[in-house]
Amino acid sequence: MSDALIETAGLTKTYGSFGALNGLDLKVMPGEIYGLLGPNGAGKTTTLKITAGLVEPTAGSVLVAGLDATKDPLHAKAQIGYVAEVPILYESLTPRELLEFEASVRGLAKDSVNRRARQLAEAFEVVSVFDSPIATLSMGTKQKVAIMAALIHQPPVLLLDEPLNSLDARSSSILKELLSLHVQRGGAVLFSTHVMEIAQRLCSRIGIIFGGKIVAEGDLDQLRARAGEKDATLEEVFMKLTNEASEVKSIVRALRESFFDDEDR
Amino acid sequence: MKIADAWRLSAIPYSEMAFRSILQNSSNMWWGSFGRGSSESSGRQDLVERALRIARFDKLIVAVFVTAAAGAPFLPQALGASYGVSASVTLSLAVAFAFIVLYGVQTLSSFVTSGPSPVLSTLPLMRRDVSLVNLLSFVRTNDYLVVGSVACQVFFVSLLTGSALSGLSMLFAGAINSAIGVGVALWLSSLFYRNILASKQGVGGSALRLALLLAWGIVVLGIGVLFAAAGYLIPMVQGVLANPDALTSTILALVYPFSLGVSVGSVAHGFTSSGAETAALGGTAVYLLVSVVISRWSVGSVASFPERLSNAAGAGRAHDTSVALRRPVAAYVLKDLRAASANLPSAFLFALPAFETLVVLLTRAFLPTLGASTLLVAMTLGGMVSLILPLVLISSEGNGFDFAKTMPLRIRTIAFSKGLIATAVFLPAVAVVYVEGLIKPMASPFTALIPAASILAVAAASLLEVRLFLGFAPGGRAAFVLQEFARMAAGAAVVLFPAAIYAAIYIPTLNHALAAGAMIAIALAELVGVADYVRRT
Numbered sequence: 044m045s046d047a048l049i050e051t052a053g054l055t056k057t058y059g060s061f062g063a064l065n066g067l068d069l070k071v072m073p074g075e076i077y078g079l080l081g082p083n084g085a086g087k088t089t090t091l092k093i094t095a096g097l098v099e100p101t102a103g104s105v106l107v108a109g110l111d112a113t114k115d116p117l118h119a120k121a122q123i124g125y126v127a128e129v130p131i132l133y134e135s136l137t138p139r140e141l142l143e144f145e146a147s148v149r150g151l152a153k154d155s156v157n158r159r160a161r162q163l164a165e166a167f168e169v170v171s172v173f174d175s176p177i178a179t180l181s182m183g184t185k186q187k188v189a190i191m192a193a194l195i196h197q198p199p200v201l202l203l204d205e206p207l208n209s210l211d212a213r214s215s216s217i218l219k220e221l222l223s224l225h226v227q228r229g230g231a232v233l234f235s236t237h238v239m240e241i242a243q244r245l246c247s248r249i250g251i252i253f254g255g256k257i258v259a260e261g262d263l264d265q266l267r268a269r270a271g272e273k274d275a276t277l278e279e280v281f282m283k284l285t286n287e288a289s290e291v292k293s294i295v296r297a298l299r300e301s302f303f304d305d306e307d308r
Numbered sequence: 309m310k311i312a313d314a315w316r317l318s319a320i321p322y323s324e325m326a327f328r329s330i331l332q333n334s335s336n337m338w339w340g341s342f343g344r345g346s347s348e349s350s351g352r353q354d355l356v357e358r359a360l361r362i363a364r365f366d367k368l369i370v371a372v373f374v375t376a377a378a379g380a381p382f383l384p385q386a387l388g389a390s391y392g393v394s395a396s397v398t399l400s401l402a403v404a405f406a407f408i409v410l411y412g413v414q415t416l417s418s419f420v421t422s423g424p425s426p427v428l429s430t431l432p433l434m435r436r437d438v439s440l441v442n443l444l445s446f447v448r449t450n451d452y453l454v455v456g457s458v459a460c461q462v463f464f465v466s467l468l469t470g471s472a473l474s475g476l477s478m479l480f481a482g483a484i485n486s487a488i489g490v491g492v493a494l495w496l497s498s499l500f501y502r503n504i505l506a507s508k509q510g511v512g513g514s515a516l517r518l519a520l521l522l523a524w525g526i527v528v529l530g531i532g533v534l535f536a537a538a539g540y541l542i543p544m545v546q547g548v549l550a551n552p553d554a555l556t557s558t559i560l561a562l563v564y565p566f567s568l569g570v571s572v573g574s575v576a577h578g579f580t581s582s583g584a585e586t587a588a589l590g591g592t593a594v595y596l597l598v599s600v601v602i603s604r605w606s607v608g609s610v611a612s613f614p615e616r617l618s619n620a621a622g623a624g625r626a627h628d629t630s631v632a633l634r635r636p637v638a639a640y641v642l643k644d645l646r647a648a649s650a651n652l653p654s655a656f657l658f659a660l661p662a663f664e665t666l667v668v669l670l671t672r673a674f675l676p677t678l679g680a681s682t683l684l685v686a687m688t689l690g691g692m693v694s695l696i697l698p699l700v701l702i703s704s705e706g707n708g709f710d711f712a713k714t715m716p717l718r719i720r721t722i723a724f725s726k727g728l729i730a731t732a733v734f735l736p737a738v739a740v741v742y743v744e745g746l747i748k749p750m751a752s753p754f755t756a757l758i759p760a761a762s763i764l765a766v767a768a769a770s771l772l773e774v775r776l777f778l779g780f781a782p783g784g785r786a787a788f789v790l791q792e793f794a795r796m797a798a799g800a801a802v803v804l805f806p807a808a809i810y811a812a813i814y815i816p817t818l819n820h821a822l823a824a825g826a827m828i829a830i831a832l833a834e835l836v837g838v839a840d841y842v843r844r845t
């Protein structure tokens with residue numbers, strides 16, 4: 044058994060004739076922030092959902108902290124904190140009620156839960172809305188509540204799907220620091236993002252997912268070498284490895300002709 | 309914007325709202341069996357198509373039912389009863405009104421909480437046009453049942469009176485009734501959500517919230533009682549209206565919807581200048597005005613609901629973050645009650661104990677003794693009502709169910725918590741029977757075991773229902789209907805079986821002790837068997 048906190052092997056998921064994942068293999072080691080980069084529909088969210096136990100794989104395996112998530116989902120889920128791309132919460136509950144529910148189901152100790160809840164609520168500035176139904180909160184505040192719910196039990200594995208999407212600059216900065224501290228203590232983070240700068244700055248390793256498979260992975264230097272672009276940015280490397288650079292150029296050319304060079308407009 | 313254009317455009321937000329309501333309640337109910345053989349066989353596309361199919365199907369079924377219900381008060385006359393149409397029209401209007409309000413409120417949770425405005429707000433439309441389209445998309449949720457019920461009323465009045473003018477007056481009364489019904493449904497929905505959202509804090513807020521929920525539940529269930537009692541009410545109302553110059557008739561004729569009923573009756577049978585008829589015409593004029601005002605209010609305020617709700621929700625601010633912890637089943641029970649209390653379609657569960665007690669009491673209230681057969685019927689009926697709850701509780705999970713799926717939760721925790729609530733709701737009815745037993749003589753002391761056995765059977769049935777519901781994989785329409793039927797039939801069988809055993813043993817032996825002993829043994833065996841089945845998951 045490897046030391047990886049997350050390990051998938053031959054992970055496959057099909058919806059009818061559409062293959063969302065086609066034998067995806069990845070490992071995330073303790074102390075790593077692994078960024079999943081890929082175009083829309085590449086399989087990032089499906090990978091995270093399968094690992095979190097929300098979607099069942101068609102084939103392949105997922106190990107979380109050495110536990111087979113398909114055979115022992117209960118213990119595997121105890122090791123995971125998950126934040127969805129669009130927050131999935133009981134929206135008729137308040138943040139206080141939601142955390143009470145979660146902490147009770149997870150069997151956490153009251154003192155530590157209260158301490159963490161207070162610290163997280165103050166950090167993300169949600170104390171004042173602690174008794175407001177989640178349905179009435181803004182998308183950014185919902186995202187903060189989802190992050191609190193993912194962190195409240197201090198899991199070793201964090202699965203974050205575009206976690207910074209709706210966050211303000213302050214909360215975004217706090218979350219990034221929290222993730223760094225989390226991996227320094229031996230935890231692992233698997234997260235998906237579209238923002239190349241964040242991936243470049245935050246991730247220890249990046250996996251480029253395309254067509255339901257990891258087509259390249261490594262740190263930025265390794266990816267540059269793989270793409271044959273010595274000083275390229277992550278975005279340029281990404282475009283090269285996903286064969287989208289030439290396609291993007293031709294689309295931009297066509298758009299320019301129709302929107303900006305058209306004398307009739 | 310022309311009404312015809314607005315009506316055409318309203319199909320888009322209506323579909324979105326209907327889809328959102330159904331999807332919210334049905335998309336994520338399957339707990340799954342991660343890694344244990346089943347697979348997620350239904351894609352998102354299937355889900356979307358199924359939700360839209362259910363929306364159309366549900367609306368049609370409800371319309372057929374309401375049309376039949378609106379026609380029912382006319383049947384005694386159609387079958388030869390000799391009284392006039394006033395009472396029938398009044399009760400038909402009351403039934404149609406109640407169902408417009410009930411169905412509108414039940415299906416429009418998405419409409420009131422988020423509104424179709426976001427769909428339309430990006431289009432270059434005037435605010436008033438957006439409001440009109442919003443209102444018409446709301447009306448679309450009721451269109452089949454409004455058209456069906458009014459057409460049925462017009463048909464019966466025309467048939468029974470042989471007068472086209474009477475039919476026309478019925479059409480007029482039906483239009484007023486529908487306009488007021490739609491307005492009241494909108495108002496009730498927004499009132500409920502505003503007060504629920506604004507009263508989350510403090511003891512006073514909780515008390516207000518509970519009072520609102522109870523009031524709401526009693527109103528909803530009261531509509532059902534009104535409908536069920538229509539057969540008794542028609543002759544009673546007719547008796548009061550038989551003397552049109554009496555003060556009670558005049559006062560009654562001012563009350564909605566008696567005014568409309570008596571006015572239609574006047575057109576049908578000829579105006580006699582009685583006190584009741586004069587009062588009814590005056591009342592009808594007032595209600596016509598009210599319907600116009602309500603319609604204008606509805607058009608003007610539909611678009612601003614989400615904004616108003618948002619303002620109401622921002623009323624209170626918390627200052628601390630302390631949380632209270634419980635055991636998992638208790639936490640799930642509390643979560644279910646909290647979620648249900650903030651969800652209009654499921655909030656009626658808080659009035660269910662009162663309703664069940666009423667059902668149980670009414671079945672034998674006028675009997676001098678507590679006989680075994682009446683107790684069996686009453687307890688079985690009460691138990692059947694309890695079986696509504698597991699489905700309501702699962703539906704009220706909504707999209708939040710995905711949150712629960714990310715936690716280390718066993719199906720048994722969910723099943724036991726929902727089973728516990730369903731059983732607890734049944735207990736007041738049982739308590740009332742035992743109190744009644746202190747006053748009335750029982751056929752045998754052993755019949756006192758019947759309610760106790762019923763508690764065990766209801767607990768077993770509700771546990772089984774939840775377990776079966778969470779265990780089934782989603783599929784096509786046929787699979788959906790089959791699974792629904794199997795789940796409900798299984799629950800009903802578990803409630804019925806112990807009672808059937810009692811009857812099967814008592815009839816040949818006439819021995820209450822043996823029959824009651826067998827009943828309680830069977831119910832206990834059911835509970836132990838189902839609990840063991842659930843505990844393994």
